[in-house]
Amino acid sequence: MASVSLRGVDKAFGDQHIIRNVSVDIPDGEFCVLVGPSGSGKSTLLRIIAGLEDVTGGSVHIGGRDVTRLQPKDRDIAMVFQSYALYPQLTVRENMGFSLKLAKRPKAEIVRIVNEIARSLALEPLLDRYPRQLSGGQRQRVAMGRAIVRQPSVFLFDEPLSNLDAALRHHVRGEIREMYERLRTTCVYVTHDQVEAMTLADRIVVLRDGKVEQVGTPVELYDRPVNRFVAQFIGAPAINFFAGVAKVCAGRTTIRCADGIEFALPGHQTVEDGQSVECGVRPEHICVGAPDHSRTDVVSMGARVKTGEFYGADTLLSCDTPVGMLATTGRDRTAYGARQGAQVLLQIPSANVHLFDRRTGLRVN
Incomplete structure (x- = not known):
């Protein structure tokens, strides 16, 4: 060897x-x-x-x-x-x-x-x-x-x-x-x-x-x-991306996206105020279901199902959302059994969001 x-x-x-x-x-x-x-x-x-x-x-x-x-x-x-x-x-x-x-x-x-x-x-x-x-x-x-x-x-x-x-x-x-x-x-x-x-x-x-x-x-x-x-x-299905702008105020960092959607970043972040970023979320980290109002670390958004693909154990939904097309995958056949055109609620834990500088493409968090 x-x-x-x-x-x-x-x-x-x-x-x-x-x-x-x-x-x-x-x-x-x-x-x-x-x-x-x-x-x-x-x-x-x-x-x-x-x-x-x-x-x-x-x-x-x-x-x-x-x-x-x-x-x-x-x-x-x-x-x-x-x-x-x-x-x-x-x-x-x-x-x-x-x-x-x-x-x-x-x-x-x-x-x-x-x-x-x-x-x-x-x-x-x-x-x-x-x-x-x-x-x-x-x-x-x-x-x-x-x-x-x-x-x-x-x-x-x-x-x-x-x-x-x-x-x-x-x-x-x-x-x-x-x-x-x-x-x-x-x-x-x-x-x-x-x-x-x-x-x-x-x-x-x-x-x-x-x-x-x-x-x-x-x-x-x-x-x-x-x-x-x-x-x-790396990753299949591929990661989702959507645009956002960082807002830093009093030590708290939030990302503002289209249609008034906003979420706070957990812990210390290296994002600058006004920085344009791309948010990356893997499909398995986007959940379909009813809102959980007890959680402040989750961003929710309405979506319309465009396509659904059944893979046996998992189902992949492609959804039209205010921030663009997002794919989500899961095993709950009740939640993921939505037909084309159905309205669903997507939830994304902010801890699972990857941030990349929109200009350089480099990771920033």
């Missing part, structure tokens, strides 16, 4: 700057996910770690060793690709043992290691099949097995689940996490799917336009996003 450190890494293709001064430390044994929208530079960064792309500036260290100028084969890494990259003319057994054969390991040892890994990934019945005879999920497990037999210091995953359907993604995602828990080898995993990132990662690196927006645990990113972009990117 080994740590991975990126120090001031830059990458440009001609005039196009893809990675901009990225510095990230991934401790030994951590499962780190690089996440971001298409074009954010996450796959390029992974290829730089693997040695498949040269850096324009900065350095890459694996296990404390500077590997910036080393070839991929000399970095002690194994990579699992989106396209599986299996040899079609070789059986599953031969694909998994190929790197050991190149390393001239004894035949008996290759058989033992391949059989061991195949057993752990439930691939034993498939060992004599060819890739064309396998399903997408089975091919991805073979690709994982081929990486595991090498016993590398670092596993690199480049969007390995993007070719699978939703049910299979969920299943293979569990297998990847189970593999990690068993081996505890450092993993760097690239995805554009924030649900994958949240369920797999010990820590997440959020990228946008080649720059790091935030690094943290899934809980830290969800509960304390540093800016509007991270708040919007």
Whole structure:
């Protein structure tokens, strides 16, 4: 196992700057996910770690060793690709043992290691099949097995689940996490799917336009996003936003919104008087129901249901309100069973409101 450190890494293709001064430390044994929208530079960064792309500036260290100028084969890494990259003319057994054969390991040892890994990934019945005879999920497990037999210091995953359907993604995602828990080898995993990132990662690196927006645990990113972009990117259903203006008077801070809606902020806040802000509220923090007049920390507003989506355990309502469209999700089928056009009352605890400066997009509370 080994740590991975990126120090001031830059990458440009001609005039196009893809990675901009990225510095990230991934401790030994951590499962780190690089996440971001298409074009954010996450796959390029992974290829730089693997040695498949040269850096324009900065350095890459694996296990404390500077590997910036080393070839991929000399970095002690194994990579699992989106396209599986299996040899079609070789059986599953031969694909998994190929790197050991190149390393001239004894035949008996290759058989033992391949059989061991195949057993752990439930691939034993498939060992004599060819890739064309396998399903997408089975091919991805073979690709994982081929990486595991090498016993590398670092596993690199480049969007390995993007070719699978939703049910299979969920299943293979569990297998990847189970593999990690068993081996505890450092993993760097690239995805554009924030649900994958949240369920797999010990820590997440959020990228946008080649720059790091935030690094943290899934809980830290969800509960304390540093800016509007991270708040919007992390979480499903997506966070709601509506505009407001801060009013600070006699040590008390309130946020004034459209149609006379106003709510007080709890505790000490760093908002300035007259500051324009965007209020972010996650759908699960907006409740549908009768007003609770005993609570002063809740802002209530009338709304009209535009659409309702039933997901089984939860129902998602999209509502037209004085501050704009707001989505709310909950499990109370009586409260959330409102039909299109119905009038409902929404309640938002002020403690669950995230504030972002409207000009910079940065978190202010």
